[in-house]
Amino acid sequence: MATYKFQLNGRPSTAESWDPAQPLLYVLRNELGQHGPKFGCGLGQCGACTVLIDGKATRSCLTTVRQAAGKSITTIEALGTPEKPDAVQAAFIAEQASQCGYCTNGMVMTAKSLLAQNPKPTLEQVKQGMAGNLCRCGTHTRILRAVMRASGAAV
Amino acid sequence: MTTSTFSRRDLLKSGAAVLVGFTFAGRSAAQMAVGADAALGKPTGINDVDSFLAVHADGSVTVYTGKVDLGTGLRIAIRQMAAEELELPVERVNLVEGDTALTPDQGSTGGSTGLTQGGVQVRRAAATAREAFRNMTPADLASGKHFxxxxxxxAPLKDPKTYKVVSQPVLRPEVPLKATGRHVYVQDFTMAGMLHGRVIHPPVIGAKLMSVDESSIRSIPDVRAVRIESFLGVVAKDEWAAIRAARELKVTWSEGQTLPGSTGLGGYVRNAAVDRDETVINRGNTASAMTGAAKTFAASYYWPNQSHASLGPSCAVADMRDGGLTVWSSAQAPHNLRANMAKVFAVPLAKVRVVYMDGAGCYGGNGNDDVAADAVLLSRAVNAPVRVQWMRQDELGWDPKGPQQLIDLRAGLDAQGNIAAWEAEMWVPMNKPGTRPLLSIDAAGMAQDHGQGAGLMTQNADPPYAAGNVRVVAHHIKDTPLRPSNLRAPGKIANVFAVEAFTDELALAAGVDPVEYRLRGLKDPRAIEVIRRTADMFGWKPRPASAPRPVQGGVQIGYGFAYARYKQAENYVAMAMEVAVERTTGKVSVRRVACAHDCGLIVNPNALRNQVEGLIVQTLSRTLHEEVKFDRARVTSVDWVTYPILRFPDAPAIEVALINRPELPLYGAGEAAAVTVPGALANAIFDAAGARVRTAPFTPERVKTAIVGD
Structure with a gap:
């Protein structure tokens, strides 16, 4: 067992793992109680596991616990609450941009990262910026509207 | 039961202690054994009001339903229907879904029956209870009085003119939880002492397990292999340990080549042994009408095997200890799963409980039932609760598939261009009675049903347009290469694709605009209205004859139209589409979609619109991208690269018009808007590039071949 230290949602955090190659996703979900990030493929192909590492949208299924050590990790749970959602989450709620919602974590976190880099994106830029995130229910048009709304664009 | 904060979420969060805080008939949870619904005392019979409704001290009500919300909005819609009849604000109505110990068995949540059966039954119970509820005193409520x-x-239903809650766009209460990462899925469920399991599927379908070398996983902590005949799984304390062990365990399997391969599967199906031929429709005399026709036409259409392709692989937690069994599952039919688990594992039904929890969207029978059986087998083997989640290759490789479908159409037009004769022949998997076999149960050599069913696949193969002589025949084939299952709008997507694309060819031959041609053959005002609304919304420009569209920047723009009445008895849907076709590559981009949708009474227009939009995008994905490929031994579409689905850059602009008819019966809306998608798309591609694509998916190669072929 080795101990890994990082910032989790603004607080110092430690996690133990028997395998330095263990993906951060399982550490977050099973050891640190962060169920927001979801297992979708384990291959970096769908985005359901997305977290922010040092502010940037990152696939936690491909990031090992050793790579995450020393970094600042943000999960969706830290953005806001159902009562006080942050701007992106509030836009998803207003647009009802969710069906089964299994992809929603990845959508919100990717949008968060996208808007941090480009606060006033065009619709086309949002489409390209979200291209790596899959939604199976077909909620795409609502998710796009939610991200545009979060950017302050009229929808 | 005296709490008004009793919510489904609290129930689920508490997991194994799901009954804590819940009492019925004065009994406390502590008195009730897990898995023993008889001991709960909560009525679940389909004819009792108390099975559906319980009152609380503060005057709020909990509704119990065996139907489940698979991401479709059923959860809010059923609350709205109950609240309306009870004359309560919707916030005062809680909902418990799909817990077999607490809810009546209202059948599987499939075939768009969630509201038409489930919701309507709840509404009837609420209407029955309205007067009694109104007359309850605070003391009655405090004592949790039964009806x-x-x-x-x-029981008289409320007059739709007085509706206050139904037809309102009430926001779905779980969306704030989903948007903040707090919604609890079955994938998130944990309980004390729970272990993590994974299954190891063979590299060849139906392979026998020859040998296992357990020393290959000795370096992984706290893990053990579980072998039962040819079933192989691993169980570990740590989830990552289970995943690594499943990956690294050295196993020898028997070889085999049991599949025909997916290339040229249409030909295989055409020549497959037939169990029986079913005459689905036989009206007039098509043979003589065909002979007397001015012009005749024939075409074949093919729809491939498709995966439910759930974004989150199927997951279940099972606890089989002390002679009882509890399964936490996102299966679409918890009550059916319960009965099957009782039978397969020889546990008395009263000691088996299935607790529904949300999962990733399943769109029909995906891997949920299989993974539940995996978890039970492993829990039984290690005498502890076990959580199993499939990996990506398990879900895409091993979920039962929406089966392939081959359709031949023939039509004869009279001198005026009207449809004088219509013949449809289709090849679909035969039905076999009983439950679909579960992978691990077969592998473990245990007895189980070997039923087969993929939903009502033969509907909608006849044109909705006036045609006096119609014959539809279904060849039910004996062997289907991959285990078939119901996948959203089963059969009807392929059938309407064929009907609507073929109708376009007939309109062209008749020299009539495609929209006008459809209107000519329809008398039902609801059908006419969705078509006119769609054409208006879209800005449809009539075109009696097809003229080649100009090529600009290597791209041709075209417009297509389709209409259907779902199951020929339910929703009216019309759809128009604008596409751009790249001539040299065959790449199709859908630019915009317009759809008018009439499902009778609308319960929640926002949730309904979400469904319609989702059905359009999901079916575009199925039509443009999706085919499960397999070789002689195994499925080879096992991840999002080998089984691609539609991505954001390809999401079109969508405009939806919902027509509400409060005085008329409601139809379920979880499938209907799917069926017009491939027809509208194929027709738009033809209008753009003059190329008829009759095989899905409409890959660039296929479209290019069709362009060159013309």
Whole structure:
């Protein structure tokens, strides 16, 4: 067992793992109680596991616990609450941009990262910026509207 | 039961202690054994009001339903229907879904029956209870008084003109939880002592397990392999340990080549042994009408095997200890799963409980039932609760598939261009009675049903347009290469694709605009209205004859139209599409979609619109991208690269018009808007590039071949 230290949602955090190659996703979900990030493929192909590492949208299924050590990790749970959602989450709620919602974590976190880099994106830029995130229910048009709304664009 | 904060979420969060805080008939949870619904005392019979409704001290009500919300909005819609009849604000109505110990068995949540059966039954119970509820005193409420009434099928329903809650766009209460990462899925469920399991599927379908070398996983902590005949799984304390062990365990399997391969599967199906031929429709005399026709036409259409392709692989937690069994599952039919688990594992039904929890969207029978059986087998083997989640290659490789479908159409037009004769022949998997076999149960050599069913696949193969002589025949084939299952709008997507694309060819031959041609053959005002609304919304420009569209920047723009009445008895849907076709590559981009949708009474227009939009995008994905490929031994579409689905850059602009008819019966809306998608798309591609694509998916190669072929 080795101990890994990082910032989790603004607080110092430690996690133990028997395998330095263990993906951060399982550490977050099973050891640190962060169920927001979801297992979708384990291959970096769908985005359901997305977290922010040092502010940037990152696939936690491909990031090992050793790579995450020393970094600042943000999960969706830290953005806001159902009562006080942050701007992106509030836009998803207003647009009802969710069906089964299994992809929603990845959508919100990717949008968060996208808007941090480009606060006033065009619709086309949002489409390209979200291209790596899959939604199976077909909620795409609502998710796009939610991200545009979060950017302050009229929808 | 005296809490008004009793919510489904609290129930689920508490997991194994799911009953804590819940009492019925004065009994506390502590008195009730897990898995033993009889001991709960909560009525679940389909005819009792108390099965559906419980009152609380503060005057709020909990509704119990065996139907489940698979991401479709059913959860809010059923609350709205109950609240309306009870004359309560919707916030005062809680909902418990799909817990077999607490909810009546209202059948599987499939075939768009969630509201038409489930919601309507709840509404009837609420209408029956309305007067009694109104007359309850605070003391009655505080004591959790029962209704002790049978559901009255003739209980007067509220006049739709007075509706306050139904037809309102009430926001779905779980969306804030989903958007903040707090919604609890079955994938998130944990309980004390729970272990993590994974299954190891063979590299060849139906392979026998020859040998296992357990020393290959000795370096992984706290893990053990579980072998039962040819079933192989691993169980570990740590989830990552289970995943690594499943990956690294050295196993020898028997070889085999049992599959025909997916290339040229249409030809295989055409020549497959037939169990029986079914005459689905036989009206007039098509043979003589065809002979007398001015012009005749024939075409074949093919729809491939497709995966449910759930974004989150199927997951279940099972606890089989002390002679009882509890399964936490996102299966679409918890009550059916319960009965099957009781039978397969020889546990008395009263000691088996299935607790529904949300999962990733399943769109029909995906891997949920299989993974539940995996978890039970492993829990039984290690005498502890076990959580199993499939990996990506398990879900895409091993979920039962929406089966392939081959359709031949023939039509004869009279001198005026009207449809004089229509013949449809289709090849679909035969039905076999009983439950679909579960992978691990077969592998473990245990007895189980070997039923087969993929939903009502033969509907909608006849044109909705006036045609006096119609014959539809279904060849039910004996062997289907991959285990078939119901996948959203089963059969009807392929059938309407064929009907609507073929109708376009007939309109062209008749020299009539495609929209006008459809209107000519329809008398039902609801059908006419969705078509006119769609054409208006879209800005449809009539075109009696097809003229080649100009090529600009290597791209041709075209417009297509389709209409269907779902199951020929339910929703009216019309759809128009604008596409751009790249001539040299065959790449199709859908630019915009317009759809008018009439499902009778609308319960929640926002949730309904979400469904319609989702159905359009999901079916575009199925039509443009999706085919499960397999070789002689195994499925080879096992991840999002080998089984691609539609991505954001390809999401079109969508405009939806919902037509509400409060006085008329409601139809379920979880499938209907799917069926017009491939027809509208194929017709738009033809209008753009003059190329008829009759095989899905419409890959660039296929479209290019069709362009060159013309």
């Amino acid at each position: 002790n009434m049978k559901v009255d099928p003739n």
